[in-house]
Amino acid sequence: MANIPSELRYSEDHEYVKRSGDGSIAHIGITDYAQGELGDVVYVELPKVGATFARRDVFGTIEAVKAVSELYAPVAGTVTEVNAALESDPALVNRDPYGAGWMIKLKVKNPADIDHLLSSEAYKKHIGQ
Numbered sequence: 001m002a003n004i005p006s007e008l009r010y011s012e013d014h015e016y017v018k019r020s021g022d023g024s025i026a027h028i029g030i031t032d033y034a035q036g037e038l039g040d041v042v043y044v045e046l047p048k049v050g051a052t053f054a055r056r057d058v059f060g061t062i063e064a065v066k067a068v069s070e071l072y073a074p075v076a077g078t079v080t081e082v083n084a085a086l087e088s089d090p091a092l093v094n095r096d097p098y099g100a101g102w103m104i105k106l107k108v109k110n111p112a113d114i115d116h117l118l119s120s121e122a123y124k125k126h127i128g129q
Contacts, residue, residue, distance in 0.1 A: 002033035009117035011074035023111045027102040038064035041093045044086045075113045077106035
């Protein structure tokens with residue numbers, strides 16, 4: 001069974017949102033379930049700092065042995081930081097998706113939008129757990 005932390009919010013596209021500080025900055029990455037479905041991650045393409053995305057915009061791609069998938073912004077916002085460690089070690093996404101494997105930090109346009117994402121219980125139902 002996939003690890004689905006209760007303090008995070010989730011998109012139907014298998015991204016998670018982890019609020020930090022005052023809630024206006026959020027870590028975005030893919031869920032443990034998603035990395036498990038993809039298999040060994042070999043490459044992650046991420047946006048530049050300053051890029052702005054609307055909800056459900058493609059913000060990058062993730063390449064694994066099995067497939068290449070697009071990454072979707074779960075909420076609208078502006079990229080404030082990109083996880084540079086993924087350039088040299090993309091498998092961090094497999095080993096620690098909710099920690100060292102985060103992908104981008106986003107200054108969320110409307111922090112209340114995070115509350116409209118799936119709770120851990122709703123996400124578990126979404127993936128059939």
